[in-house]
Amino acid sequence: MTSRASHLAVATFAGTPFVRRKERNEMVAKCFFGMMAAAMIVPLILIVGYIVVQGWPLLSWEFLTTNPRGGGVRGGVWSALIGTLYLVGFSLLISAPIGVLAAVYLNEYARDNWFTRVVNLAVVNLAGVPSIVHGLFGLGAFVYFANLNEGKKSIIAAALTLAVMTLPVIIASTKEALSSVPVSFREACWNVGATRWQTIWRIVLPNSISGILTGVILQVSRTAGETAPVMLTGVTTWKMIESTGWLLYHPVKDQCMALSMHLYYIATQASGAPKALPFAIATVLVGAVVLVNATAIIFRIYLRSRKKW
């Protein structure tokens, strides 16, 4: 007893060599992980910075609003920019409502049976299919089989292809957002006799809308950047539209240009293009995506601010 008491009295909380080793490991781990996190930012800054700096001499309002001339090596990117906006816009117009509603069904209504499991499995696998495969599917299904433009490529075929490609990802991200709403909220609703729809409309959707939007927004950048699927189904290297006025009529049964395809063409096929041109096109592409994302984020903030809390 006495020895124990004296032992207590001399407690100094001094670190042993083992403790010091643990502390050192802790430091090393922290630095290592921190460096990895920083390593993510560095390429982003380098790539975007390099592109913008290289493309800077050519960037101007003119560059955006004039059509390419002289085989693409002179002039701007107007037709390609509009083509990309059309493709992204139409594909999201198709895939966002279908994807969100399908996810609502899968998450809120579907019982856990073999059918639901097969659908969920299909969603996951479809999300992993390479985009060129989607392109080939679109070519077969929308260009040749559905014959939307007499066997030729069209904006609508490309938009449908992009929609098929983004659909599973939108479903997956929407489901994620919906299932982050606690089950207790749903139970509270059911137990006062709310139908599933009333529960979804009044409680589940308002509490998951920003997550759903985030998932949809992320698909904007993905669809804008895709080249392979649209190349096969609706995008061509040379198809001008008039650059007059803001109310644009671009027949959806026609083909169009797209920034991603234009960039590929200029960088690899066109001879005599100024060195800054591909970088300028890339800057416009990145800028367009950032702009759309920013708009969506502002919309999200607006939705949140409408709630009183």
Add this chain to the structure above:
Amino acid sequence: MSTASLAKPQPQEGSPTMAGPPHGITTRDLCLWYAKFQALKNITVRIRHGIITSLIGPSGCGKTTFLRCLNRVNERYGYVTTQGEIQIHGKNIYDADVSLIELRKQVGMVFQRPNPLPISIYENVVFGLRIHNEKKASRSELDAAVEKSLTEVGLWNDLKDRLQARATSLQLEQQQKLCIARLLPLKPDLILMDEPCSSLDVEGTRAIEELMRELRGRYTIVIVTHNMAQARRASDECIFMLLGELVEHSRTEDLFLSPKDSKTADYIEGRYG
């Protein structure tokens, strides 16, 4: 329609525990399986109208399952099968013509963790009215319902000046009272409580028990509790369940003072559970 047959009988005057009051809930040979596991075994019980009945028993004895049968909320999960009969005010709630929406309107439930909806206090209370009224209720009707319900649960004086505050920002005890208040505008016959005090402190528990006593007589209350002392304090009748079976059902004081079954006696003396 089921509405008519589930209509509330006239409340009896005088002490509801005396002989005579109608039976609020009658079950016959109620069995329930979670997939292959049988959670309820031939439960036959009559629960009186207008009093507080407590369900006690060790974890996993099926008391919560039984409670969740009474508004058929168990069926939300696909692997549940139910057999037997539950009559509420003489109507078998498993009949084909029973609307789950009407049933749950009249059989409200309060949960272990208070679960106010992430909307304002006001909207929480009128939520039921909003989803059940065919035409939009007028502002004054809603205001009246809020005042009445919050007064009934004793929250009106504390909250009347901040009805637009977010319900989830209230203290737990107030949240739980609000969850009870949320049921009242629908004029339920039956209030089911699943361990309503288990996330509350001593004061909160006392407040909820007092509230139960206030509501007694107007509503049939069935409460699941882990806390034997609470069952003893707060209920008129008591049901002891074990391994999915109903072991004993009698007046609370009889059950605790002179249990008929030796398993009940062992449980209330704390030999297991």
